[in-house]
Structure formats: structure tokens, C-alpha cells
Amino acid sequence: MDKSEKELASKHVDIESKRFFFDIKENHKGKYLRITELSGGRSCIVIPLDGINLFRDRLVEIVDEAATFLSTEAEV
DSSP states (O other), X not given: OOTTOEEXXXXXXXXXXXXXXXXXXXXXXXXXXXXXXXXXXXXXEEEEGGGHHHHHHHHHHHHHHHHXXXXXXXXX
């Protein structure tokens, strides 16, 4: 970890063969959420904390939509 980067909080979750890390960090540009996926390789996205509420709102919307697909699959 770069010395100019500070970890403020961290959580992870395992889903199937993937592990997701949710890390709140801070660097010279400010605080941000980094979501990292590990599944053979590694990829990540970074969301500035200033936009985290908007990100959460859109995520909740798409999770709600995804739930309709899950319930449809259960009926098949």
C-alpha cells in the first residue's frame, strides 16, 4: 500500500467462486470507496465518497430490478 494512501474501513464477501472487497480509503485527492473483485484475476472500481449516496441509490434500483429476474427464474 502506498504510504500516501490510508485505509479507513474494509469489508469483504464471498459469492460463488468470487471474493469482493469493499475498502474505504483516503489519499491526497480525498476519500473514496474501492470495490475489488478477485476471481482468478483482479479488477476494481473507485467511487469518490462525495458521490457514494448517488451510487447507492442507483445500486438499490438495479438490485430491486434484478430481484424480479430471480423470482422469475424460481417459477421456471
